[in-house]
Amino acid sequence: MKIFVVDNGGQWTHREWRVLKYLGMNTRIIPNTTPLKDLEVDGLVLSGGAPRVGVDSEKMGRNGEYLDEASFPILGICAGHQYMAQHFGGRAEPSGIPEFGKTQVFVDEEDELFLNLPSSFQAWLSHNDEVSELPRDFLSLAHSNNCKHQAMKHLKRPIYGVQFHPEVEHTEHGYEIFKNFLKVCEEMR
Amino acid sequence: MFDPSKFIDESVEKLREDIDGKAIVATSGGVDSTVAAVLLSRAIGENLLSVYVDTGLMRKGEGEQISKTLDQLGVNYEIVNARDEFFSALKGVVDPEKKRMAIGAKFIEIFERVAKGMGAEYLVQGTIAPDWIESGGELRDTIKSHHNVGGLPEQMELKLVEPLRDLYKDEVREVARELGIEVSERQPFPGPAMAIRILGEVTPESAELAREACAIVEQEIERAAADGEMELPWQYFASVLNVKSVGVRGDIRAYGYTVVVRAVQSIDGMTASYSKIPHEVLDRISIRVTNELNQINRVVYDITNKPPATIEWE
Numbered sequence: 001m002k003i004f005v006v007d008n009g010g011q012w013t014h015r016e017w018r019v020l021k022y023l024g025m026n027t028r029i030i031p032n033t034t035p036l037k038d039l040e041v042d043g044l045v046l047s048g049g050a051p052r053v054g055v056d057s058e059k060m061g062r063n064g065e066y067l068d069e070a071s072f073p074i075l076g077i078c079a080g081h082q083y084m085a086q087h088f089g090g091r092a093e094p095s096g097i098p099e100f101g102k103t104q105v106f107v108d109e110e111d112e113l114f115l116n117l118p119s120s121f122q123a124w125l126s127h128n129d130e131v132s133e134l135p136r137d138f139l140s141l142a143h144s145n146n147c148k149h150q151a152m153k154h155l156k157r158p159i160y161g162v163q164f165h166p167e168v169e170h171t172e173h174g175y176e177i178f179k180n181f182l183k184v185c186e187e188m189r
Numbered sequence: 190m191f192d193p194s195k196f197i198d199e200s201v202e203k204l205r206e207d208i209d210g211k212a213i214v215a216t217s218g219g220v221d222s223t224v225a226a227v228l229l230s231r232a233i234g235e236n237l238l239s240v241y242v243d244t245g246l247m248r249k250g251e252g253e254q255i256s257k258t259l260d261q262l263g264v265n266y267e268i269v270n271a272r273d274e275f276f277s278a279l280k281g282v283v284d285p286e287k288k289r290m291a292i293g294a295k296f297i298e299i300f301e302r303v304a305k306g307m308g309a310e311y312l313v314q315g316t317i318a319p320d321w322i323e324s325g326g327e328l329r330d331t332i333k334s335h336h337n338v339g340g341l342p343e344q345m346e347l348k349l350v351e352p353l354r355d356l357y358k359d360e361v362r363e364v365a366r367e368l369g370i371e372v373s374e375r376q377p378f379p380g381p382a383m384a385i386r387i388l389g390e391v392t393p394e395s396a397e398l399a400r401e402a403c404a405i406v407e408q409e410i411e412r413a414a415a416d417g418e419m420e421l422p423w424q425y426f427a428s429v430l431n432v433k434s435v436g437v438r439g440d441i442r443a444y445g446y447t448v449v450v451r452a453v454q455s456i457d458g459m460t461a462s463y464s465k466i467p468h469e470v471l472d473r474i475s476i477r478v479t480n481e482l483n484q485i486n487r488v489v490y491d492i493t494n495k496p497p498a499t500i501e502w503e
Contacts (some may be wrong), residue, residue: 007328008328009327009328009329009330010329011322011323011329011330011332011459012459013322013329014318014322014355015457015459018357022190022191032328049328049329050328050329050330051328059328100496100497101494101495101496101497102462102494124460124496126496126497168459168460169455169456169457169459169460170460170461170462
């Protein structure tokens with residue numbers, strides 16, 4: 001399958017590419033200004049990044065276009081997740097207590113994304129902002145002690161967001177989360 | 190998964206296509222640059238010169254080690270003594286980014302000089318993914334400018350070739366093992382070397398202090414790991430902090446600097462957790478550092494993960 005990574009300027013964008021490559025995907029890192037019509041893919045990962053989506057969402061390029069018009073599944077990570085919430089009418093704001101490094105994530109809804117995963121696992125994070133209010137038509141899938149929405153999904157479309165970073169080595173079950181997302185991509189082809 | 194032998198074949202072929210003429214390869218004696226040198230030698234053979242710059246900032250015993258490594262590799266090499274040049278470029282510089290930029294620029298200046306001397310048009314570097322990722326650019330924030338990326342001038346005379354750009358350390362090690370490179374398991378060591386393990390101004394004296402502190406930490410941790418007291422961390426070293434504190438040495442008041450011990454577990458350097466070193470090992474390090482290094486009054490252990498910290502202090 002062809003799964004590309006949209007580069008929003010994250011420290012771990014290239015890690016997402018590596019995980020997808022290790023899972024046998026045909027993958028590339030593309031600028032977030034790439035028009036959707038140039039993308040013949042089976043799924044997209046919207047990376048995290050330095051932009052604070054609440055204040056400089058213009059730096060998020062065409063992420064909105066992908067979210068509005070794509071017919072394939074999308075997984076937003078960190079800033080990608082926050083932008084997704086804001087774009088669909090929710091809110092992303094500075095975190096009361098931002099999380100850096102190790103955090104325990106608790107799964108509230110197993111869903112496709114956390115299928116066959118333990119109900120809580122250790123994840124690594126690095127974020128100043130977070131989703132404070134879910135958009136309509138979204139379901140919260142997980143939380144941590146300091147962040148209400150560690151993961152979410154669109155109720156009608158194959159669109160997912162995670163605040164933590166499944167692509168880094170220190171996050172437990174990261175590969176399984178990617179595999180679960182890829183399963184959705186496979187089914188949608 | 191990653192296939193090192195496929196990677197070797199593809200990179201050698203690509204290097205042959207990319208390089209038409211002579212090339213120099215920036216060599217530090219570490220895993221990344223040694224792998225780059227071997228790949229290059231497979232691609233262009235005699236047309237390469239491996240250049241090691243003695244900055245005066247390297248680890249203890251590095252000078253003797255490097256000629257041995259290069260002899261074993263069987264590649265043409267040159268060792269450039271640039272100690273004075275580096276110390277004068279670093280005089281009065283305390284800001285970590287300025288240090289890194291000054292060092293990067295100095296390296297390039299030297300490489301251009303050597304390349305000109307032998308008529309080489311290409312500079313091959315062992316740059317790996319975290320180097321350019323953390324150096325930032327456009328959307329990506331600059332965490333720290335790696336010497337092989339951030340110090341590059343806008344108008345560079347040499348054509349840059351970086352065969353390991355998409356690899357992380359664990360993958361480079363796999364390639365190194367496949368190539369039979371002896372230094373494949375060597376711990377990572379930053380390009381700016383001791384300069385970023387001295388918080389504050391870099392002088393021959395402060396470099397010596399950091400070098401000695403690092404050597405003690407390396408010796409004690411390696412011995413403890415060999416004795417089965419602990420697992421060998423991914424990276425382990427000391428930094429000298431410009432924080433002074435009061436002590437008492439031989440019934441006399443002392444006012445000296447602080448050494449921080451850092452040891453982490455990681456796979457790729459992009460996330461790291463601090464190593465849970467046994468207190469007995471920390472105790473031995475502390476006693477040796479404060480007894481053997483007169484100017485050090487206090488030893489602390491860094492218990493921060495990456496993120497939010499980075500592995501090195503600067």
